Amino acid sequence: MTKATTTPEKTRTLIIGTGFAGLGLSTRMKRGGDNDFLLIDRADDVGGTWRDNTYPGVACDVPSHLYSFSFRLKPNWSRVFAPGGEIWGYLQETARDEGLLPHIRFGAALTSAAWDDASQAWHITTTKGDFICNVLVTAMGHLADAKYPDIPGLTDFSGQLMHSAEWNHDVDFSGKRVAVIGSGASAIQITPGVAETASELVVLQRSAPYVIPRPDRAYTDAEQRAFERSPELMEELRADLFWGMEYNYAQRRAIPSAIAQAYALANGHRTSQVADPVLNAKLTPDYEIGCKRILISNAYYPSLQKENVTLEAAGLERVEGNLVVSTAGNSFEVDVIICATGFEAVEPPFAPLITARGRSLAEHWSDGMMAFSSVTLAGFPNLFIMNGPNTGLGHNSVIFVVESQVEFIIQVLAYMRTQDISVVETRRDAEESYVARVRHRSQGTVWLAGGCTNWYVDPRTNQLTVTWPDYAYAFRESNGTFDVAAFEVA
Amino acid sequence: MTTTLVPGAVTGVVDADGTPISFEDSRDPGDGRTPIVLVHGTGGSPATHFGYIYPLLATRGRVIAITLADPVGRGAHDLQISDFVDQVAGVMTHALNGERAALVGYSLGAVVTAVVAAKHPDLIHSLTLVCGWAQTDTQQVLRNEVWRGLRVSGADLIKEFSVYSAFGGPFLAARTRDEIQPVIDGVVITPFTDAQMELNRRIDIRDELSRIHAPTVIVGCTYDQMVPVRHQKYLFGAIDNARYTEISSGHAVVFERPAELLRVIEQFTTAPGRYPAGAVIPELKP
Numbered sequence A: 001m002t003k004a005t006t007t008p009e010k011t012r013t014l015i016i017g018t019g020f021a022g023l024g025l026s027t028r029m030k031r032g033g034d035n036d037f038l039l040i041d042r043a044d045d046v047g048g049t050w051r052d053n054t055y056p057g058v059a060c061d062v063p064s065h066l067y068s069f070s071f072r073l074k075p076n077w078s079r080v081f082a083p084g085g086e087i088w089g090y091l092q093e094t095a096r097d098e099g100l101l102p103h104i105r106f107g108a109a110l111t112s113a114a115w116d117d118a119s120q121a122w123h124i125t126t127t128k129g130d131f132i133c134n135v136l137v138t139a140m141g142h143l144a145d146a147k148y149p150d151i152p153g154l155t156d157f158s159g160q161l162m163h164s165a166e167w168n169h170d171v172d173f174s175g176k177r178v179a180v181i182g183s184g185a186s187a188i189q190i191t192p193g194v195a196e197t198a199s200e201l202v203v204l205q206r207s208a209p210y211v212i213p214r215p216d217r218a219y220t221d222a223e224q225r226a227f228e229r230s231p232e233l234m235e236e237l238r239a240d241l242f243w244g245m246e247y248n249y250a251q252r253r254a255i256p257s258a259i260a261q262a263y264a265l266a267n268g269h270r271t272s273q274v275a276d277p278v279l280n281a282k283l284t285p286d287y288e289i290g291c292k293r294i295l296i297s298n299a300y301y302p303s304l305q306k307e308n309v310t311l312e313a314a315g316l317e318r319v320e321g322n323l324v325v326s327t328a329g330n331s332f333e334v335d336v337i338i339c340a341t342g343f344e345a346v347e348p349p350f351a352p353l354i355t356a357r358g359r360s361l362a363e364h365w366s367d368g369m370m371a372f373s374s375v376t377l378a379g380f381p382n383l384f385i386m387n388g389p390n391t392g393l394g395h396n397s398v399i400f401v402v403e404s405q406v407e408f409i410i411q412v413l414a415y416m417r418t419q420d421i422s423v424v425e426t427r428r429d430a431e432e433s434y435v436a437r438v439r440h441r442s443q444g445t446v447w448l449a450g451g452c453t454n455w456y457v458d459p460r461t462n463q464l465t466v467t468w469p470d471y472a473y474a475f476r477e478s479n480g481t482f483d484v485a486a487f488e489v490a
Numbered sequence B: 001m002t003t004t005l006v007p008g009a010v011t012g013v014v015d016a017d018g019t020p021i022s023f024e025d026s027r028d029p030g031d032g033r034t035p036i037v038l039v040h041g042t043g044g045s046p047a048t049h050f051g052y053i054y055p056l057l058a059t060r061g062r063v064i065a066i067t068l069a070d071p072v073g074r075g076a077h078d079l080q081i082s083d084f085v086d087q088v089a090g091v092m093t094h095a096l097n098g099e100r101a102a103l104v105g106y107s108l109g110a111v112v113t114a115v116v117a118a119k120h121p122d123l124i125h126s127l128t129l130v131c132g133w134a135q136t137d138t139q140q141v142l143r144n145e146v147w148r149g150l151r152v153s154g155a156d157l158i159k160e161f162s163v164y165s166a167f168g169g170p171f172l173a174a175r176t177r178d179e180i181q182p183v184i185d186g187v188v189i190t191p192f193t194d195a196q197m198e199l200n201r202r203i204d205i206r207d208e209l210s211r212i213h214a215p216t217v218i219v220g221c222t223y224d225q226m227v228p229v230r231h232q233k234y235l236f237g238a239i240d241n242a243r244y245t246e247i248s249s250g251h252a253v254v255f256e257r258p259a260e261l262l263r264v265i266e267q268f269t270t271a272p273g274r275y276p277a278g279a280v281i282p283e284l285k286p
């Protein structure tokens, strides 16, 4: 392959990724009069998560009036939990209406990013042209790279193999025998739909999830118009939803009364939907509630009780031809395997690609992901990581975290512009004391103490590196404001 | 043996003029922050009014939750605000060993803690007054009379009336009647509640307010029908070193928006001087 030898495109700020994070930041920049930026994305459209996850039944599980930008409220969300396609449309509309499209270079997958002290710039190579920028922002997502299970025979499967985030819409399930691998957030959205059309469906469940009711419904025309005519209603609803979700942090903190409430809700839901004691037992999790994501669904348990559906309470051990063999030794002949097995989360795939002074992010993170204020790193000047270390939320909307980070970065950029600064670099002691604070706060949370394996914890160190261990409001409190004291500037 | 609200907390009892006053002390030294003292409102207790915020606050630092008590050997009509002031000051003196505390009072507890701050400035590091008031007004007296009428008649409807008054309109409207029933069933009224309701008719602490100098935050609740925000705005004016903030909830903020109340308390008690006296602290816009 010959590489294009065009001269690199220059810009002040380069943002990699056009999901909620990249679009949120660039919208705020553009609205603030900063036009000196570019966005790149390996795909050919904006939307990130919501462009990639198109499986039937995909939807958010944080209500849409909260799971959206506070600065772009949308009166006509169709439902409490909008379908994925509607969220994708919202992001496409954001890119268009905010005038971002001319700033975006699609089809450009990052191949390397290197900081050069002499020119005080990041040098970026991608599959479609090179870039030079002063400030680099990664907004490549935390659930962007599909993870297939490492299973003998899987790649030689004779039937149709797909991942939930790489759905093949050409496959028609009617009359097909299907295996869903996994029982996490995606699996429980996929299963009810596939159960309707497939002739046979087996769900391989390695670890049963806690499932609670999904208080979903459509908004009426009258409600949508009320939101449009009185926008403050959307703000009030948003605040209600936010604080309602914040309440549930008490469970993650393992407060006994809150844990008891959570058990009552989840066990009550399961008992009311699953009468068969054998199935009920298979669906009863064996770890403390909240240690893995609590899922919301009204349709999952009923779908498992259909004639054509089997719940195999065991993981996938191997695939032989068209046979799926579980760790319990049972085998199932199938035409389609759907891996609902999640994403690369603990170590972002872009970490080896980003280097400064001969050291890559992957090396900086050899003991686990970490960053000052969950956004910048000592030794990596002018680099901002969105939705990176300790940013995930088990109990509230990720968009609140994204907007906190947007605010932080906007403040840094404004500072650099007004003070005529070209390099900001995190002080090592600031990063270390921040990380120590987060580690300390993580102790006693259910993610570490709940007796489960989850993707929030780095298996190398047993530290909570993916999830923010506190209230969402505390994230903004701690990380939503730039204070130059933590930085060396030049 | 009583179980504590916070695992590992200790309980203690202090004598206040012949009345035993119990409190729970989380004792966790946590992050070395100023200890927090919580004082509940009418008909409440640490479990009912601070069941959410107390254990969460205790994950960060030391918290003491006091249970106000009916003074021994007093008739209902003799209950005075000074009784409760002595109870709170007694526990603080006993438990804190001279260390100043961030004092937090809710509803009638806010009235009590305001007077504690005026009379015992040496005990106080900062003061948080949630849904407090200085002088009972006619709207409150009328509500109090309806309540008393229902109480005297023995009508069960007093529970509905209590929930109807305590919770904000938007909170109730967002739930079905069935969803609210457990809250109604949970209303408990005792002779001590009667005494506190009787005291509530007679509150007038206006003269004390100019003696409060500790950094203070006044928390009003937008949809409060029992102690409407005009009362907190009065306190904001009357207390020299005060800031004001509002939460979009009814009087029952400890049930409706406990996480938001927690944020306000945490933010203020960790850095009381962050906003200057006279500031209106904006509500977080998620």
Ligand SMILES: Cc1cc2nc3c(=O)[nH]c(=O)nc-3n(C[C@H](O)[C@H](O)[C@H](O)COP(=O)(O)OP(=O)(O)OC[C@H]3O[C@@H](n4cnc5c(N)ncnc54)[C@H](O)[C@@H]3O)c2cc1C
Residues within 6 Å of the ligand: A016, A017, A018, A019, A020, A021, A022, A040, A041, A042, A043, A046, A047, A048, A049, A050, A053, A058, A059, A060, A061, A062, A067, A108, A109, A110, A139, A140, A141, A142, A143, A144, A186, A350, A386, A387, A396, A397, A398, A399
């Ligand atoms: C099915 C599903 C449902 C979810 N539901 C919720 C929910 O209800 N509530 C909630 O809070 N969160 C939810 N999440 C989490 C969700 O990922 C985040 O809320 C949010 O969408 C993340 O936005 P982002 O912009 O950080 O990343 P993404 O949306 O993942 O966007 C990252 C972008 O970066 C691009 N990119 C990645 N690598 C490269 C590269 N090397 N070169 C160039 N471009 C690259 C990708 O193409 C993509 O466009 C859900 C996730 C999934 C998968």
